[in-house]
Amino acid sequence: MAATKKPTKYGSIAAAALALPGVVLHAENAPESGEVALKYLHYNDSQPGLDRITVSSPSIYLLLPISPRWSLEGTAVSDAVSGATPRYHTAISGASRHMSDERHAVDVKVTRYQERASFSLGVSRSDEHDYTSNALSFAVTIASDDNNRTWNLGVGTSSDSIGSTNDANLHESRKTTEVMVGVTQAVTANDLVQGNVTVSNGSGYYSDPYKEPDVRPNKRGHVIGLLRWNHHFSELGASLRTSYRYYHDTFGISAHTISTEWVQPITPRLSVTPSLRLYSQSAATFYFDPIYDKNVGAPYPPNYFSNPPTYISPDQRLSAFGAVTGGIKFVLQADANWRADLKVEHYVQQSNWRIGGSGSVGLDNFYANFIQLGLSRRF
Amino acid sequence: MASAGFDFQAMSSSCQIRLEGRDETDLSAAAERAIKEIRRIERKYSRYRSDSIVSTINQAAGSRTSVRVDKETAGLLGFASQLHQMSDGLFDVTSGIFRNIWNFKAGKVPSQEQIDAVLPLIGWSKVNWDGERISLPLSGMEIDFGGFGKEYAADRAATIIQEAGIQHGFVNLGGDLRVIGPRSTGQGWRFGIQHPRDDGQVLVSVELAAGGLATSGDYERYFEADGRRYCHILDVRTGWPVNCWASVSVVAPACLAAGALSTIAMLKQKVARDFLEDQAASALLISPDLALQYVGSEKPFPLML
Structure with missing residues (x-):
């Protein structure tokens, strides 16, 4: 992502010099060296009295510069998931089935670097025993003559197949297309600003086959607006990265995310990056609170059988809540080629933390931990 | 990893290209092309050569005929024009004729009268430049690219070396330096x-x-x-x-x-x-x-x- 680079705004004279043909190699350069990176992610989440999902996810990333004009990169991930399936509403007490699953995913991207532009074509595939996803994406970046502005355009499409271990006859699918337009601008020598808009449209099966009752519309579209601002403090050698993200979808969810992180070099080889993310969302229009029919009981809402709603879901992820993520990341650049990093994040989700409205009632808090270890080597 | 240095004389300076890469033959081939480019720029913009574009422009000074220039020259004249504006008139490619009165070898301070006689022939704002054609309105006016020709050549040479896929080295044209990329060790x-x-x-x-x-x-x-x-x-x-x-x-x-x-x-x-x-x-x-x-x-x- 361009906005994570150190800003490179030049003065007017440097910009005028750089605009002359042949003064600098203007091709958006292919990476000069290859890279292989191993990462290991451990994730677990919990609610009061219940340890839920644990995910162990090793991945390998490979970047191969093929020529000064072409590069190839790919990632392979294997997730082992185990734990209790998500409960309907977290307020329901009772045992959940134990589940375990594996996911295998690969993506491959080839990039062509041109004078002031790059073009990338990517394919990806992800497999679980009850879910398969295939995606295709195309992205273009175009830099201005003075390299102070970059336009980013992207289109993508994905096709998913959904099954269920509960229902061998469930064979559903979903298709999604997405378009992204963005611009990154160096405003001063130390300030980089980025704006992106993403619009996505999908149709197909959105319901959760493991929940009942759960019937969702067969179309879902969303729009995302993203603003980033990175500021570099020359005296400290540190960078502040901030962003605001707005999300709205046709299920009725509106979400706001504010992120900030501070990249502080401690020594020339070691940097530490504390981060904080605040998130708030409204509920989907068809989400129902954990208030159940007096006669039938959980998990059915009142009047579910006498007057069934068109769409309905008890999924906590569609409820109204707020969340805070705190994290810290250490990066050790051992030498020009070896690099190690460690990232730890803790996530707390709580209904009454929703900003600008009350959260959904009757839900337990939700906690998650991420620990990621990475080791990479350039060659 | 091969390492090679290429010393040569160009633009009245001692020059060096230093490269590191996998194959010494590739380094030599790239350096040779870069030196060719430096010599091309020297020939094209030398005010000592009567066939250079600079001489053509200067010879037409005061004649009311304008000279149409090629794209590269137009780019450099445009850059000169920008520098003039961005320096509030201090950077001026017409200032070379001061050498007629300031002789640093002889070491003699010119008289104010001598200076006053030359000043009217100096000033980019007097030059007619429309982005394609240039004319110097007064006989005796001159332009020269001495203020940035060597630097331009260093950059062009570095770009040619980079285009050949070489990532480590530098070009030094008499102290005007352009780095191609760090040493192969990353330093x-x-x-x-x-x-x-x-x-x-x-x-x-x-x-x-x-x-x-x-x-x-x-x-x-x-x-x-x-x-x-x-x-x-x-x-x-x-x-x-x-x-x-x-x-x-x-x-x-x-x-x-x-x-x-x-x-x-x-x-x-x-x-x-x-x-x-x-x-x-x-x-x-x-x-x-x-x-x-x-x-x-x-x-x-x-x-x-």
Whole structure:
């Protein structure tokens, strides 16, 4: 992502010099060296009295510069998931089935670097025993003559197949297309600003086959607006990265995310990056609170059988809540080629933390931990 | 990993290209192409050659005929025009004819009358330049690209080497430097900033893994008379040498930018620091009493010897 680079705004004279043909190699350069990176992610989440999902996810990333004009990169991930399936509403007490699953995913991207532009074509595939996803994406970046502005355009499409271990006859699918337009601008020598808009449209099966009752519309579209601002403090050698993200979808969810992180070099080889993310969302229009029919009981809402709603879901992820993520990341650049990093994040989700409205009632808090270890080597 | 140095003379300077890469034959081939490019630029823009585009333009001065220039020359004239504007008129490609009265070899201070006689022939704003055609309105007017030709050649040479897929090395055209990329170990190249009062001595060293470095100094061509130092960097408004800084070194993304910034900073005299700050430049200014002042990030200039 361009906005994570150190800003490179030049003065007017440097910009005028750089605009002359042949003064600098203007091709958006292919990476000069290859890279292989191993990462290991451990994730677990919990609610009061219940340890839920644990995910162990090793991945390998490979970047191969093929020529000064072409590069190839790919990632392979294997997730082992185990734990209790998500409960309907977290307020329901009772045992959940134990589940375990594996996911295998690969993506491959080839990039062509041109004078002031790059073009990338990517394919990806992800497999679980009850879910398969295939995606295709195309992205273009175009830099201005003075390299102070970059336009980013992207289109993508994905096709998913959904099954269920509960229902061998469930064979559903979903298709999604997405378009992204963005611009990154160096405003001063130390300030980089980025704006992106993403619009996505999908149709197909959105319901959760493991929940009942759960019937969702067969179309879902969303729009995302993203603003980033990175500021570099020359005296400290540190960078502040901030962003605001707005999300709205046709299920009725509106979400706001504010992120900030501070990249502080401690020594020339070691940097530490504390981060904080605040998130708030409204509920989907068809989400129902954990208030159940007096006669039938959980998990059915009142009047579910006498007057069934068109769409309905008890999924906590569609409820109204707020969340805070705190994290810290250490990066050790051992030498020009070896690099190690460690990232730890803790996530707390709580209904009454929703900003600008009350959260959904009757839900337990939700906690998650991420620990990621990475080791990479350039060659 | 092969390493090779190529020494040659060009543009009245001692030059060197230093490269590191997998294959020595590739390094030689790339250096050869880069040197060819430097010689091409020298031929094309030399005011000593009657067949150069610069001579063609100068010979037409005062004749009312304009000269249509090729795209590359148009780019450089456009750059010269921008520098004139961005320096508030201090950087001027028509100022070369001061050499008719300022003879640094002879070491004689010209009279005010001599200077006054030349001043009307100087001024980019008098030149008719529309982006394609140029004409010098007065007979005796001249332009020359001495103010940035070497820097431009260093950048072009570096680009040609990069296009050949070589990632480690630098081009040094008589102290106008352009780095192609760090050493193969990942470290930067170390360059010395000349002591302005002790020829051949290095005052500060600079480590660079990318970009350009250029220094303008009052020691390149000068003479002393009556206890005063007269250097070759002249204020176009008065015709007299500047005397505020012994040298200004600038690190910039390209040598062409570094050279223009260092020259204009010399010309800006007392407001050089403000000018360099406005231009977001990284610079080392050395005053005549050898005090060092930094502008922007000191990182490129960390190593005192």
